[in-house]
Amino acid sequence: SQQGEEDPQALSIQEGENATMNCSYKTSINNLQWYRQNSGRGLVHLILIRSNEREKHSGRLRVTLDTSKKSSSLLITASRAADTASYFCATDAESGNTPLVFGKGTRLSVIA
Amino acid sequence: DVKVTQSSRYLVKRTGEKVFLECVQDMDHENMFWYRQDPGLGLRLIYFSYDVKMKEKGDIPEGYSVSREKKERFSLILESASTNQTSMYLCASSSQREKEYFGPGTRLTVT
Numbered sequence: 001s002q003q004g005e006e007d008p009q010a011l012s013i014q015e016g017e018n019a020t021m022n023c024s025y026k027t028s029i030n031n032l033q034w035y036r037q038n039s040g041r042g043l044v045h046l047i048l049i050r051s052n053e054r055e056k057h058s059g060r061l062r063v064t065l066d067t068s069k070k071s072s073s074l075l076i077t078a079s080r081a082a083d084t085a086s087y088f089c090a091t092d093a094e095s096g097n098t099p100l101v102f103g104k105g106t107r108l109s110v111i112a
Numbered sequence: 113d114v115k116v117t118q119s120s121r122y123l124v125k126r127t128g129e130k131v132f133l134e135c136v137q138d139m140d141h142e143n144m145f146w147y148r149q150d151p152g153l154g155l156r157l158i159y160f161s162y163d164v165k166m167k168e169k170g171d172i173p174e175g176y177s178v179s180r181e182k183k184e185r186f187s188l189i190l191e192s193a194s195t196n197q198t199s200m201y202l203c204a205s206s207s208q209r210e211k212e213y214f215g216p217g218t219r220l221t222v223t
Contacts, residue, residue, distance in 0.1 A: 033211055042116070042202055042214030043155075088155070090212075097162070099145060099170070100212060104154035 004032075004089040004103030012109040019076040021106040023089030024069075030092045032065055033100065034074050037086045046074075046087075051094070081112040114139050116215040118203050124221045131190040133218055135203030141213075143206045144186035146170075146178065148199040149217075155202065161186055193222045 007022045023032070031050045035043040049056045049065045049072065056063045062075040076083055086107050090100040119134035137144065145160045147170075157170030159178040167178050175197060179187045186205075190197055198221050204212040 031210075035212075035214075040200075040217070040219070042216045043204075043212075044214070045211040048211055099143075099157055099160050102147075102155040104152070 004091050004101060006087070006089055006103045006106040008106060009104070010107040010109070012111065013079055015079060015081055015110055015112050017079055017110075019079050019083070019108055019110070021074045021087050021108070023072045023074070023103055025072075025089075025091045025101075026070065027091075028094040029067075030094050032063075032072050033090045033092070034061075034063060034072075035088045035090060035102075037088065037105070039085070043088060076108075079108075079110045081110050084108060084110045114213050116203060116205055116213050118201075118215040118218050120218050121216060122219050122221075124223065125190075125193050126223055127194060129190075129193050129222075131193050131220070131222075133188040133190075133201055133203075133220070135186045135188070135205075135215055136184055137186075137205040137213070138184065139205060139207070139213065140183065141205040141207045142183070144180065145204045145206075145212065146176075146186065146188045147202045147204065148172070148197075149202055150199050158188065193220075195222050198222045 004025045033048045034046045037043045060077045065072045086105040088105045090102045116137045146158045147155045161180045177189045201218045203215040206212040
């Protein structure tokens with residue numbers, strides 16, 4: 001049961017440009033998390049934003065959360081070739097003791 | 113630093129074989145998870161465990177079983193491997209349902 005859906009599925013940009021990925025979800029959440037996955041590797045946690053937060057920053061990453069629209073966005077500023085990876089959002093549902101639900105991811109390609 | 117290890121990076125097995133995928137974490141996390149990842153389908157949860165000796169079915173448990181005899185180890189078992197179980201398998205652990213730490217993955221091919 002996939003709750004988070006990322007958009008776009010794939011994104012290709014030039015080095016130095018900003019990259020924006022979006023995530024929509026269906027039910028009320030405790031928090032929303034973003035992960036990164038380099039090709040053929042495990043996922044790495046990037047940032048967690050709680051339901052009572054609207055924006056969070058970590059280095060070149062900026063995450064926003066709009067609980068009224070049930071959506072989040074991940075912005076990577078001044079992208080680098082090393083940012084090439086797949087990015088996933090994951091939601092921690094408010095109700096019940098359930099595991100995180102991951103979306104299908106956005107494949108980002110940063111061209112040098 | 114936090115570490116989740118998986119027993120193999122690549123594995124090739126024959127149809128009908130019993131397959132064990134091992135996952136070990138060194139963070140004393142109570143929660144552990146097994147996912148499979150296929151192109152276009154994202155991560156799908158197979159089984160998870162919130163405590164030793166405890167296991168819960170995820171979204172796609174059919175054809176799999178798990179074992180958690182010790183807190184740090186969570187094993188995924190394919191009782192009789194089939195070609196449709198060819199996939200990337202990812203193990204993860206977490207504490208208090210916060211961020212998950214993933215292992216490097218096992219790419220399993222069943223021929």
